[in-house]
Amino acid sequence: MMITAMTRRSALRAMMLAASTSVLAVAATGAQGADAKKIVFLVNGNLGDKSYFDLGAKGMDLVKQKYGDQVETKVIEMGTDQTKWLPTFQDVSEQDYDLIIACTFEISDIMAEVAPEYPDKTYVLIDGVMPYDKGDYGNVYSVVYKQNEGSYLAGIFAASLLKDGVVPGSQGTSLGFLGGMDIPIINDFLVGYVEGAQSVTPDIKIAISYAGTFNDAAKGKELALAQYRAGTAIGFNVAGLTGVGQLAAAKEADKWALGVNSDQELIFKDSDPAMAAKVATSMLKKVDVTLARTYDLFLEGKLPIGTVEAIGLKEEAVGLAETGNMATLAPPALKQKLDEAKVGIISGAIKVSSGFAIDQAALDKMRTAVRP
Amino acid sequence: MTFLETIAHIVDLVPVLLRVTTPILLAALGVHISQKAGVLNLGVEGMMLAAALAGVLASAASGSAWVGLAGALATGAVLGFLLSFAIHVLKADLILSGIALNMLAAAGTTLVLYMLTGDKGMSGSLSSGVLPSLAIPLIADIPVLGRLLSGHHVLTYLAFAMVPVVAVLMMRTPFGIRLRAVGESAEAAATAGIDVARMQIAALVLSGLLAGAAGAFLSMGYVSWFSQNMSGGRGFVALAADLMGYGSAWGTMAASLLLGAADAFVISLQGKGIPSELLQSLPYIVPIVALVIHARARRKRFVRI
Incomplete structure (x- = not known):
């Protein structure tokens, strides 16, 4: 046998x-x-x-x-x-x-x-x-x-576009956040985004919605449209395929979207340029950089095998998509501001809260403070 | 908030309500027809999903959104026929076949999408068309009424236009009477010389057509692409809408509007500081409450008999 x-x-x-x-x-x-x-x-x-x-x-x-x-x-x-x-x-x-x-x-x-x-x-x-x-x-x-670090930059970027008038006040006066679910990993994006935006405009208003699903693009679009109707000019989607619905809403309402994980501008660049044009930037998780870094560390014998490591701006593993629309939208002063924030986070001068560590009361307080 | 602002706010919500209701209503009318014929279409979710993909593919291939719609309708109808084929020729169980159809559609659409585009998640790389919204001349210019009646999606108008059509078809035509006779008692209908299988095939094909229109609304109305599992349970909501509709097309419409209103209400309440878990459960609490009321009312009716 x-x-x-x-x-x-x-x-x-x-x-x-x-x-x-x-x-x-x-x-x-x-x-x-x-x-x-x-x-x-x-x-x-x-x-x-x-x-x-x-x-x-x-x-x-x-x-x-x-x-x-x-x-x-x-x-x-x-x-x-x-x-x-x-x-x-x-x-x-x-x-x-x-x-x-x-x-x-x-x-x-x-x-x-x-x-x-x-x-x-x-x-x-x-x-x-x-x-x-x-x-x-x-x-x-x-x-x-450390998506909170990249999202901090997204918050600075979006709030500055409003403050500097690159996105005129007639398009809206607040920011938006469309999350997939009210869970720590999504809120990790949220807290970074909120703190980044508050560093530019302390009393910034941010409409926050959770779709409860990562698959429903129609619902994502409807939630984003509701935010845009209520005065949101720039929204950040962190909701998988639901979140992509925000791009359709941004096109329809002639407002702005911020993508997540990969460069969402590229999804529609060839098939629907008008929609791609509404993606101001995307908060990237740079798997390519991560992989190359991992191999470097492995060769040097410094790879912390058997543990989990969180990497962020310091390792260039997260950040904003700087090609495409971002390159033309952001004035030089804003690019400099983003660079300074990056240096600040890396040096530890700027502390970004974590969605995993934040307690419920603090999170609720933060969400209430930015409610439009 | 002043009175006028409140009115403006409500007027703003009407298009949301109609958009949210459209796919539910189309699918629910389809379920309604199938249920009347005694072959409840449990595969409606899968039909919507497959039709949503077919619409995008046909539209991208032809360059015309209308060809896309035709593709979506045809896909729904073919799946309706396949479901009736499984029941009548293969003698498969109605409920199991419906569930199998849903599972097949969920996995099959992803497979087809991948084979044709190389993408698994969504069809963003295809340039597919969108069916238009219609501005009604004259009415569009009237201040409030214009917002309420004009400028909606062509399939939204179709959905609401189908309500009287289905009502008349079911209640006032020989076809509808035969179909209902089959649903009430297949044996009695057969004795009276009605071809039961043919009526049930027709019912499921019609049901598939309506589910196809619902799917087309998702991928060629709401958004301009197909994405994995984008039907998002709307087919099951449509099943609930049909059960809540007291067996009439108008009742089905009222139930669809109620369920759509729950969704639209939740969307407008987002970001107001209400816990998101509570908000997200509301659209499911509404059908439960409605079904309880429905069951009580039905029991009373039986008691009266």
């Missing part, structure tokens, strides 16, 4: 190998140095998302450019079929990769299952956290983003 089981298992492995090689997309392979490191980026989905995965692949390119034939990089698209993720992860773990990288919280369960099986391998989880207190994940490095 034992033998049969093992043969079946190895047969399965062979099949998986065949299956996964058929979906392999080799990003870059070149002449290898004698002791070249091998790293792989596992995409739990497909490239072309104009967001995390594309940025991750770009990060792999950055690594390849920097280290040339000292490193072998590979990007594997695992597809949207979640049943393929675990076997592909196991298959890759059997091979001789030095670093196995994946991103988003969706993959954390699978990493949690596979990583303890291969204690001699090193894993990297970007924008997700391993349950370190519940298992032995000494070989996994988790990295999350």
Whole structure:
């Protein structure tokens, strides 16, 4: 019985190998140095998302450019079929990769299952956290983003556009925030945004809505329209696909939107330029920078494997999209103000509150203070 | 707030109410027809979702929003036919088939979207059209009345126009009478020479057409793209609206407006310092309360008999 089981298992492995090689997309392979490191980026989905995965692949390119034939990089698209993720992860773990990288919280369960099986391998989880207190994940490095720091800059940017008259008062006098749910990670964006805006205009008004869903673009549009009707000129959406509805509202109401995670201007740049034109900027989580940094630290032996690290402005891992509309909207003085704030946050002179650490009473007080 | 401001505020909310109600009403009328024929269309959510995607794809491929609408309607109708095929030819269970259709649509739309565009989340890279809003000449220029009656989306007008159409179709035509006879008692209807299967197929195809229009409103009216699971449970709200509608098209409209009003109310209350959890539960409390009232009223009616 034992033998049969093992043969079946190895047969399965062979099949998986065949299956996964058929979906392999080799990003870059070149002449290898004698002791070249091998790293792989596992995409739990497909490239072309104009967001995390594309940025991750770009990060792999950055690594390849920097280290040339000292490193072998590979990007594997695992597809949207979640049943393929675990076997592909196991298959890759059997091979001789030095670093196995994946991103988003969706993959954390699978990493949690596979990583303890291969204690001699090193894993990297970007924008997700391993349950370190519940298992032995000494070989996994988790990295999350200080979205509050990037959102602080978004708050300065939006409040300044209003204060400087770049966005005229006739378009509205307050800011908006459209959150997916009233939960700590969303409020981490909120508190940074509010504090940034208050640093420019202490009595700034910000309309805050929570959609209760991350999928409903129509509801996102309706909530954003309600904010725009009530005097919001610039809104910040942090609500996934619900939030994209804000862009349609901004186009219809001729107001402004701020994107999140990836550059939302790019989504509609070709298909609907009029909508793309209403995205003032986006608060980015720079997966490409994160990935390149992770590899640098790994080579230096300084990667804090087995722990979670939060990175932000200091590591250039979050920030505003500065190309596109932002480049033409922001006067030089505002760009300088943003740079100064960045320096202040990095040096610690400016303290930005965290949505994870803030208590409910303080959060309520903050929301009441900015209510239009 | 002065009296005039209050009036202006309420007038502002009417377009919101009509927008929120439109997809619910279209889908609910579809459910109404299917329910009258004894084949409650539980797949309405999936039909909406699939039609929303089909509308975007047909519109992007043809460059015309109207072709997109035709694609959405056709998709709804085909799915309605497939559901009736499953029930009548394959002898599958009505409820299970409806649920299966919803699951198929949720996963299938993402798959099709990915295969055609390379995107999984949304169809933002496609330039698909949007169906127009209509300004009614003359009425549009009247101060308050203009805001109330004119400038709404073409499918919003269609939704409300369909209410009398469906009411007459069901109550005053031989087709409607046969359809209801099938729904009341399939055996009795068959004895009277009515082709039960044909009536139920027709009911589900009509139901699919209306669900298709609801889907088109989401992806070609509300927003100009398709995104994963964008129907957001509106099909299930439509099922509730039909049950609350006392079995009439006008009642279904009233129920849809009530549910839409709950949604619009919640949207206008956002950011007023009310806990968001409480606000988000309100649109679900309304149907529960309404269904309780409905059940009590129905029990009384039975007692009277």
